[in-house]
Amino acid sequence: MKQKETSVSEMEEMLDKLKAMTGAKDSDFADQIAKIEKLIEVKKTNIYSNLTPWETVQIARHHKRPVLNDYIKLLFTDFIELHGDRRFSDDRALIGGFARIDGQPIMLIGHNKGKNVDENVIRNFGMAKPEGYRKALRLMKMAEKFNVPIVTFIDTPGAYPGLEAEERGQAEAIARNLVEMAQIKVPIISVVTGEGGSGGALGIGVGDSILMLSNSVYSVISPEGCASIIWRDGAMAERAAEALKVTAGSLKELGIIDEIIEEPLGGAHNDYESTIMSVKKAVLKHLKKYKGNSESKLIKKRFAKYSNIGVFNK
Amino acid sequence: MAWFSKSKSKKENKSSDIWIKCPKCENHIFKEDWSNNLNVCPKCNFHSKISAYERIGLILDSGTFEEINISIYPADPLEFVDAKESYKDKVAKTRKKTGLNESIVTGVGKINGIKVVVAVMDFRFMGGSLGSGTGEKILQASNYSYDKKIPFIIFSASGGARMHEGILSLMQMAKTCAGIARLDERKVPFISVLTDPTTGGVSASYAMVGDLNIAEPGALIGFAGRRVIENTIKQKLPDDFQTSEYLLEHGFIDFITNRSEMKNKLYQVLSFYNR
Numbered sequence: 001m002k003q004k005e006t007s008v009s010e011m012e013e014m015l016d017k018l019k020a021m022t023g024a025k026d027s028d029f030a031d032q033i034a035k036i037e038k039l040i041e042v043k044k045t046n047i048y049s050n051l052t053p054w055e056t057v058q059i060a061r062h063h064k065r066p067v068l069n070d071y072i073k074l075l076f077t078d079f080i081e082l083h084g085d086r087r088f089s090d091d092r093a094l095i096g097g098f099a100r101i102d103g104q105p106i107m108l109i110g111h112n113k114g115k116n117v118d119e120n121v122i123r124n125f126g127m128a129k130p131e132g133y134r135k136a137l138r139l140m141k142m143a144e145k146f147n148v149p150i151v152t153f154i155d156t157p158g159a160y161p162g163l164e165a166e167e168r169g170q171a172e173a174i175a176r177n178l179v180e181m182a183q184i185k186v187p188i189i190s191v192v193t194g195e196g197g198s199g200g201a202l203g204i205g206v207g208d209s210i211l212m213l214s215n216s217v218y219s220v221i222s223p224e225g226c227a228s229i230i231w232r233d234g235a236m237a238e239r240a241a242e243a244l245k246v247t248a249g250s251l252k253e254l255g256i257i258d259e260i261i262e263e264p265l266g267g268a269h270n271d272y273e274s275t276i277m278s279v280k281k282a283v284l285k286h287l288k289k290y291k292g293n294s295e296s297k298l299i300k301k302r303f304a305k306y307s308n309i310g311v312f313n314k
Numbered sequence: 315m316a317w318f319s320k321s322k323s324k325k326e327n328k329s330s331d332i333w334i335k336c337p338k339c340e341n342h343i344f345k346e347d348w349s350n351n352l353n354v355c356p357k358c359n360f361h362s363k364i365s366a367y368e369r370i371g372l373i374l375d376s377g378t379f380e381e382i383n384i385s386i387y388p389a390d391p392l393e394f395v396d397a398k399e400s401y402k403d404k405v406a407k408t409r410k411k412t413g414l415n416e417s418i419v420t421g422v423g424k425i426n427g428i429k430v431v432v433a434v435m436d437f438r439f440m441g442g443s444l445g446s447g448t449g450e451k452i453l454q455a456s457n458y459s460y461d462k463k464i465p466f467i468i469f470s471a472s473g474g475a476r477m478h479e480g481i482l483s484l485m486q487m488a489k490t491c492a493g494i495a496r497l498d499e500r501k502v503p504f505i506s507v508l509t510d511p512t513t514g515g516v517s518a519s520y521a522m523v524g525d526l527n528i529a530e531p532g533a534l535i536g537f538a539g540r541r542v543i544e545n546t547i548k549q550k551l552p553d554d555f556q557t558s559e560y561l562l563e564h565g566f567i568d569f570i571t572n573r574s575e576m577k578n579k580l581y582q583v584l585s586f587y588n589r
């Protein structure tokens with residue numbers, strides 16, 4: 001994947017050089033430039049419309065992919081971060097607070113991946129601990145009290161697998177959220193923006209609508225983890241990614257998610273602006289969908305949605 | 315998320331026809347004594363696994379159990395093929411070997427005359443993993459509890475989510491919890507009994523959210539696998555890490571009860587539940 005992308009960016013670099021050399025008005029070169037631009041476009045389309053699941057995993061994890069902080073800056077306004085679970089501490093890997101989208105108040109909760117080592121040390125690569133999930137629940141309960149819809153942004157390799165996390169009840173914290181989210185009396189829109197890593201993702205993912213960016217992934221276990229358990233070989237991750245059916249397209253087919261948000265050509269990391277616009281449009285559309293639903297109708301619908309998930313024989 | 319120690323269950327079974335070597339204290343126990351003692355080591359009180367129907371026999375009044383949804387068995391929505399075989403073949407083999415259709419047995423029965431809905435996991439069925447069929451059976455059992463206002467008890471024994479069903483398996487965590495969440499509104503008690511092992515996605519869903527969480531002694535209970543944690547934090551974990559006793563100490567278990575006393579303990583607890 002990286003090689004394919006590199007060849008495109010090399011071509012783009014050459015094109016930029018050519019443009020700089022010739023100047024925009026040089027008509028002799030205009031044709032040539034247009035041709036090269038077309039070529040790049042075709043190449044990008046080819047790459048991005050034929051991604052293998054494993055390649056999609058790489059894009060979902062791309063270090064330049066927009067993270068929560070980008071959405072906070074570019075999509076939402078008036079973000080007021082609310083800290084702490086009131087029990088133990090404030091998890092930097094999973095954050096939340098009031099925000100507005102297109103003027104509408106919401107409660108925004110999301111995994112807080114960083115883009116470089118320094119950020120990720122503080123944010124723990126978006127891997128939350130029990131206090132993160134408990135903070136999320138506190139904020140969801142507050143949203144319910146103030147009758148504000150909840151929007152969750154999912155982007156995590158998984159819940160943090162550490163000694164303290166186990167000690168403080170990682171399992172209980174996630175489980176509690178699953179129970180409580182089923183009964184929350186305001187709409188919940190969940191958007192998988194990058195990595196939907198297992199229980200750590202689901203812990204804030206019990207939405208009335210679940211949306212996925214087209215190059216994001218959502219899985220019960222990381223392809224690497226699956227490979228090492230089932231094939232006893234972490235190098236089989238590529239095959240595991242395929243077998244696990246982790247892409248947005250697969251999840252739509254399986255009836256798990258409600259909508260795929262198309263990313264711009266070249267992936268979200270190549271064009272923040274249009275990515276943000278698409279996400280904004282989709283979130284607004286789904287928020288509108290639940291407007292005017294009574295509390296009991298909302299909860300009944302949510303219960304029916306999750307009751308129907310599963311494929312088995314009888 | 316889905317993980318379990320395969321070597322452990324192998325060890326338990328690798329014995330002669332007459333003797334069982336306890337995987338914990340390594341004493342050789344006469345097989346008949348072992349099973350007469352409910353698969354609990356008479357020397358060290360190690361609670362090894364028992365089948366779902368054996369457990370039902372220990373917990374419910376004899377002749378009261380009526381099974382529901384017995385015919386649900388796994389489909390293969392992902393057409394999953396692992397290193398050795400397809401999920402389909404694995405399921406066929408497992409069904410034949412265990413006589414079970416899924417990793418859980420559900421139904422209604424009585425504990426000293428008190429009516430209960432039970433869901434009992436069986437580790438022999440693909441490590442007690444949580445598949446779509448498992449999730450459906452739990453939801454339907456909890457719906458039955460909800461409709462009839464009968465206490466609901468789940469006995470967990472599971473390595474976690476079933477990878478072979480991918481995301482569908484993960485979503486069973488939300489599905490089962492949605493069912494359990496409704497019980498509150500009708501004040502129906504939900505008791506979770508955690509047995510060896512209760513890990514991964516099962517610990518992070520229904521098993522950990524009982525009104526009461528009760529554990530058998532020495533059970534492995536936790537979210538992430540020991541090896542994963544050790545690789546993450548680069549240090550050795552204490553021996554008692556993720557045991558029933560460890561969870562009791564950290565506040566996630568109400569109490570620990572021996573298998574032989576479980577029925578009576580459940581009865582005592584249920585007698586406090588007043589409709």
Ligand SMILES: [Zn+2]
Pocket residue numbers: 336337338339340341355356357358359360
């Ligand atoms: Zn022993």
